[in-house]
Amino acid sequence: MTISPARPHAVRRRPSSSVAAPVAGSLRSSLWRVAEILATPLVPSDYLDLFNPLREGADLRGRILAVTPETPDAATITIQPGRGWRGHIPGQYIRVGVDIDGVRHWRAYSVTSPPHTPDGTIEITVKAIPDGKVSNHLVRRTEPGTLVMLDQATGDFTIPAAPPARTLFITAGSGITPVIGMLRSRTDLPDVAHVHCAPTAADVICAEELRGFGDQGRTAYLQRHDDEHGMLDLADLDTLVPDWRDRQTWVCGPTGLLDAAEAFWAAHGIADRLTVERFRPTVIEPGEGGRITFLSTDRSVSSDGGTPILDAGEDAGVLMPSGCRMGICMGCVVTMRQGAVRDLRTGEVTTAEPGDDLPIQTCINAVAGECDLEL
Amino acid sequence: MTLAPERTLTEPTTSTTTTSTTTTSTEATGTDVAKPNVNSRLRPESDPTREFKPKRSGKPNPMAHLTPEQVEEIGRELDALRQEVMDSRGERDAAYIRKVIKTQRYLEMGSRATLLFSGVKVKGVKPFWWIGTAGLSIAKILENMEIGHNVMHGQWDWMRDPKIHSQAWEWDNVSPASQWKHSHNELHHTFTNVLGRDNDLGYGIIRVDEDQRWTLFCLGQPIWHVANAAMFEYSIAAYDLELGGYLAKRKRMTEEEKAEFRAQASEVLGKIKQQATKDYLVHPVLAAPFGGTKSTLTANIVANLARNIWTNTVIICGHFPEGIETFEKTSIEGETRGEWYLRQMLGSGNISGSKFMHIMTGNLSHQIEHHLYPDMPSNRYAEISPRIRDLMERYELKYVTGSLPKQVFSVYKKVVQLSLPNKVEGRRRRDTVKLAAARALRKKSLGGRPR
Numbered sequence: 057m058t059i060s061p062a063r064p065h066a067v068r069r070r071p072s073s074s075v076a077a078p079v080a081g082s083l084r085s086s087l088w089r090v091a092e093i094l095a096t097p098l099v100p101s102d103y104l105d106l107f108n109p110l111r112e113g114a115d116l117r118g119r120i121l122a123v124t125p126e127t128p129d130a131a132t133i134t135i136q137p138g139r140g141w142r143g144h145i146p147g148q149y150i151r152v153g154v155d156i157d158g159v160r161h162w163r164a165y166s167v168t169s170p171p172h173t174p175d176g177t178i179e180i181t182v183k184a185i186p187d188g189k190v191s192n193h194l195v196r197r198t199e200p201g202t203l204v205m206l207d208q209a210t211g212d213f214t215i216p217a218a219p220p221a222r223t224l225f226i227t228a229g230s231g232i233t234p235v236i237g238m239l240r241s242r243t244d245l246p247d248v249a250h251v252h253c254a255p256t257a258a259d260v261i262c263a264e265e266l267r268g269f270g271d272q273g274r275t276a277y278l279q280r281h282d283d284e285h286g287m288l289d290l291a292d293l294d295t296l297v298p299d300w301r302d303r304q305t306w307v308c309g310p311t312g313l314l315d316a317a318e319a320f321w322a323a324h325g326i327a328d329r330l331t332v333e334r335f336r337p338t339v340i341e342p343g344e345g346g347r348i349t350f351l352s353t354d355r356s357v358s359s360d361g362g363t364p365i366l367d368a369g370e371d372a373g374v375l376m377p378s379g380c381r382m383g384i385c386m387g388c389v390v391t392m393r394q395g396a397v398r399d400l401r402t403g404e405v406t407t408a409e410p411g412d413d414l415p416i417q418t419c420i421n422a423v424a425g426e427c428d429l430e431l
Numbered sequence: 432m433t434l435a436p437e438r439t440l441t442e443p444t445t446s447t448t449t450t451s452t453t454t455t456s457t458e459a460t461g462t463d464v465a466k467p468n469v470n471s472r473l474r475p476e477s478d479p480t481r482e483f484k485p486k487r488s489g490k491p492n493p494m495a496h497l498t499p500e501q502v503e504e505i506g507r508e509l510d511a512l513r514q515e516v517m518d519s520r521g522e523r524d525a526a527y528i529r530k531v532i533k534t535q536r537y538l539e540m541g542s543r544a545t546l547l548f549s550g551v552k553v554k555g556v557k558p559f560w561w562i563g564t565a566g567l568s569i570a571k572i573l574e575n576m577e578i579g580h581n582v583m584h585g586q587w588d589w590m591r592d593p594k595i596h597s598q599a600w601e602w603d604n605v606s607p608a609s610q611w612k613h614s615h616n617e618l619h620h621t622f623t624n625v626l627g628r629d630n631d632l633g634y635g636i637i638r639v640d641e642d643q644r645w646t647l648f649c650l651g652q653p654i655w656h657v658a659n660a661a662m663f664e665y666s667i668a669a670y671d672l673e674l675g676g677y678l679a680k681r682k683r684m685t686e687e688e689k690a691e692f693r694a695q696a697s698e699v700l701g702k703i704k705q706q707a708t709k710d711y712l713v714h715p716v717l718a719a720p721f722g723g724t725k726s727t728l729t730a731n732i733v734a735n736l737a738r739n740i741w742t743n744t745v746i747i748c749g750h751f752p753e754g755i756e757t758f759e760k761t762s763i764e765g766e767t768r769g770e771w772y773l774r775q776m777l778g779s780g781n782i783s784g785s786k787f788m789h790i791m792t793g794n795l796s797h798q799i800e801h802h803l804y805p806d807m808p809s810n811r812y813a814e815i816s817p818r819i820r821d822l823m824e825r826y827e828l829k830y831v832t833g834s835l836p837k838q839v840f841s842v843y844k845k846v847v848q849l850s851l852p853n854k855v856e857g858r859r860r861r862d863t864v865k866l867a868a869a870r871a872l873r874k875k876s877l878g879g880r881p882r
C-alpha cells in the first residue's frame with residue numbers, strides 16, 4: 057500500500073519485543089497477527105494512528121509545540137518527534153512534510169537543537185523567503201499542535217568526532233542554522249573562527265547567542281552586514297581570519313557564496329579543507345518540452361511541450377502503463393523522481409525535487425524542462 | 432496494462448536520442464497543427480466531419496439539435512467549471528475526507544466491539560446485535576462508497592498524502608483494487624454506455640437496453656439480477672477478473688494470457704480469504720468468551736449482505752433507469768472532448784435525496800457530475816450540480832434524476848420487460864422465444880449471454 061518507497065506507510069512491523077520471556081514475545085506476535093487480520097485490508101497502524109500518531113512503530117511524525125520568532129522573517133519551530141526518532145548529529149538536516157491548503161509539501165531544514173534535550177524535542181529555524189510556500193507557512197501561519205511528517209536526520213555537513221585543531225565557519229543568512237546546531241553542542245572545538253553575514257543587523261538570526269559564544273571565548277566571532285560592510289569578498293579573509301588556510305572550514309549560505317567558496321578553496325589547492333551545505337542543491341526551472349528519462353529501462357527521449365509523456369514513451373518503445381489516455385482513470389500514473397511536467401489541459405506545472413517522488417499521470421502531462429521517471 | 436488502444440497513429444513528434452538534448456522538429460510547425468498524436472478526447476475543438484452513427488433500434492440522436500460549435504462550447508464551459516473547482520480545492524476538502532475516514536474507522540471499531548456482546552439478550556431481544564450490525568453495515572458502505580470508490584478514482588491524489596492515494600488504496604471488497612480500477616476507471620468511465628464497450632451495461636448478465644441482443648438467458652434475468660445484488664461484491668470480483676470471458680475463451684488463450692488470469696484469480700482468492708477470515712472466523716471467535724460467536728457471525732453476514740444490496744441498488748440507478756441514453760460502438764471513434772462530456776451527461780442519472788443519503792451513496796447519487804469529473808473530490812458534486820443542471824437545460828439535454836424508489840422501480844421494470852425480446856412488426860414475442868428455444872435445443876446449448 058505504498059507509492060513512495062522512501063516513506064512506506066503500510067509496512068507490517070512486528071512490535072519491538074523488549075519482552076524478556078520468549079513465550080510472552082510469541083504471545084505478542086500472535087496478538088499482532090490477530091490485529092493484522094482484523095485490520096485487513098488496512099494495517100493495524102492505520103487504526104493505532106487514530107489514537108497515537110507519535111507512537112513507536114508509526115511513520116515518523118512530529119507535533120509542533122511552539123513557534124518562536126527570531127527576526128521579522130525567521131522563527132524557530134520546536135517539534136516533539138515521534139518515538140521512532142533516531143536522533144541527529146549536529147549539522148544534519150531533516151525533511152519535514154507540511155500540509156498547506158490540503159497539499160503535502162516536503163522541505164529540508166537543518167536541526168538547530170543539540171542532539172540531547174531534556175524533553176526530547178528538536179528545533180529547526182526557518183527563514184521565510186519571498187513567495188516561499190513552506191517557509192512562510194511555517195514562520196507565519198503555523199499553530200502549535202499541528203502534526204507534520206518527518207524523515208530521519210541525514211546529511212554530511214558534520215564535524216568529525218575528533219575535533220579539528222582549528223575550525224572556521226562562514227555563514228550567511230539562514231545558512232547559520234546547521235552551524236548554530238554545531239556551536240550549541242560541540243563545546244569541544246578548541247579554536248573556532250566564525251564569520252557570519254546578513255543583509256542588515258536586524259536580520260541576524262540568534263544574534264545574541266552568536267555574540268555570546270564570542271564573548272565567552274568559544275569563538276572568534278565576526279558579524280558582517282551587507283548594508284554596512286558590503287557583500288563578503290572571500291579575498292578579505294586574509295585580513296579577517298589570516299590563518300584561514302590552516303582551518304577546517306564549513307560554509308553555508310546562498311548559492312553564490314558557496315560557488316565562490318568552492319572556487320576559492322580549489323584555487324588555493326586546499327579543497328579538502330572545505331565542506332559546504334547547499335540549501336538549493338537542484339534548481340528546477342520549468343521550460344517547454346525537454347528530456348524525459350526512464351530510469352529503470354535506462355532510456356531517454358526528448359519531446360516537445362505538446363506531446364503527452366505517455367505517447368513520447370511509447371514512441372521510444374517503453375512499455376508504458378495506460379488506460380483512458382484522457383486523464384480520468386489513473387491507470388498511467390508513474391513516479392517522477394525529479395523534474396517538471398505541464399498539464400496539457402490546464403497548463404499547470406508540477407515540479408519534483410529529488411526526494412519528492414511525485415506520482416504523475418503521463419497521459420495528460422508533457423515534459424516541462426526535463427523529468428526523470430521510475431519506469 | 433494496455434498498449435495504446437486509443438492511439439491514432441500519426442507521425443511521432445518525439446525522437447529517441449541518447450546523445451544530445453536537441454529538441455524536435457515541431458518547433459517549426461504552427462500552434463494549431465500541433466498535437467496530432469494526442470487522444471481526440473483531450474481536444475476541445477469540434478470536428479464538423481463527424482456523423483451520427485445510429486443504433487440498431489434506430490433511435491434518434493439525442494445530440495442532433497446541437498451544432499458542432501455548441502458541442503465545442505459545452506466542452507469549454509465544462510472544462511472551465513472543472514478548472515474553477517479544482518483550483519479551489521484546499522484545506523476544507525482535505526479535512527472532509529480525513530473526517531469521513533476517521534468516522535468510518537471509529538464506527539467500524541465501535542460496531543465490532545459492540546458485536547462481541549451480540550449474544551446478550553435483554554427482554555428477549557439482542558440489542559447489541561442490532562446496534563452492532565447496523566453500525567457495521569454503515570461502516571462497510573462508507574468504506575466502499577464514499578471512501579474506497581472515490582479514493583481509487585484519484586479524487587484525493589492532489590493532497591499528496593501517500594495514504595489517501597489512488598495508487599495505494601485497498602478496500603474491503605473481494606475485488607482487488609488494481610483489477611477494479613482497470614474495469615471501472617478505465618473501461619467503464621471512458622466508454623460509458625457504449626454498447627459492446629461498456630460491460631457495466633448489465634454486467635454481461637442482464638439486458639438493460641433494448642439495443643442489447645436478446646438471448647434465452649435473458650428470460651431468467653429478474654432472478655439473475657436479485658442474485659447479483661445479493662452477491663454483489665463477488666460478482667464484481669468475477670466481473671473485474673473477466674471470469675466469464677476466460678471460461679468462454681480459455682481454449683483460445685495463449686499460455687501467457689492464462690498465466691495472467693491465474694495470477695489475478697489467485698489475488699481475488701487471497702482477498703476472499705482475508706475477508707472471510709476476518710468477518711467469519713476471527714471476529715466471531717473473539718466473541719466466544721461472551722457467548723457471541725454465532726450472533727457475531729450472523730452480524731457479519733448480514734452487514735456484508737446489506738452492503739452488497741445497497742451498493743447494487745445505488746449503482747444500478749446510475750446508468751439503467753428510463754431516459755438514460757446508450758451509444759453505438761462506432762459512434763465514439765474520433766470523439767472530441769465536448770462529445771465525450773455529452774455522452775457522460777446523457778449516459779448517467781442522479782438520485783435525489785438528503786445529505787446523509789448522498790454520503791451513503793458515496794455521492795454516486797450525483798452520477799452525472801461524477802461521470803463528467805471522475806477525479807473531482809466527491810464533496811464538491813452537490814455544489815456544482817445546479818450549474819450542470821442549468822447547462823443541460825440551456826442546451827435542451829435531459830438531466831435524469833429522481834428519488835431512490837422511483838429510479839429503482841424504473842430499473843426493476845426494465846429488467847423484467849427486457850427479459851423478453853423486443854417487439855418486432857409481424858411477429859409475436861412468444862414466437863421469438865419459441866424459435867430461440869428450438870434453435871438452442873438443436874445446438875444443445877442455452878446460447879450466449881447478452882452482449
Ligand SMILES: Cc1cc2nc3c(=O)[nH]c(=O)nc-3n(C[C@H](O)[C@H](O)[C@H](O)COP(=O)(O)OP(=O)(O)OC[C@H]3O[C@@H](n4cnc5c(N)ncnc54)[C@H](O)[C@@H]3O)c2cc1C
Pocket residue numbers: 149163164165166167180181182183184185186187188189190191192211230233234333334335336337
Ligand atoms: C539540506 C538543506 C537544509 C536546509 N536548511 C534550512 C534551514 O535550516 N532553514 C531554512 O530556512 N531553510 C533551509 N533550507 C531551505 C528549505 O528547504 C526551503 O528550500 C526553503 O524554506 C524555501 O522553501 P519554500 O517552500 O518557502 O519556497 P518555495 O515555495 O519552494 O520557493 C519559492 C521561491 O524561492 C526559490 N527558492 C527555493 N528554495 C530556496 C532557497 N533555499 N534559497 C533561495 N531561494 C529558494 C524558488 O526557486 C522559488 O522561486 C534547507 C535546504 C536544504 C536542501
Ligand code: FES
Pocket residue numbers: 378379380381382383384385386387388389417418419420
Ligand atoms: S491513462 Fe487514464 S489517467 Fe492517464
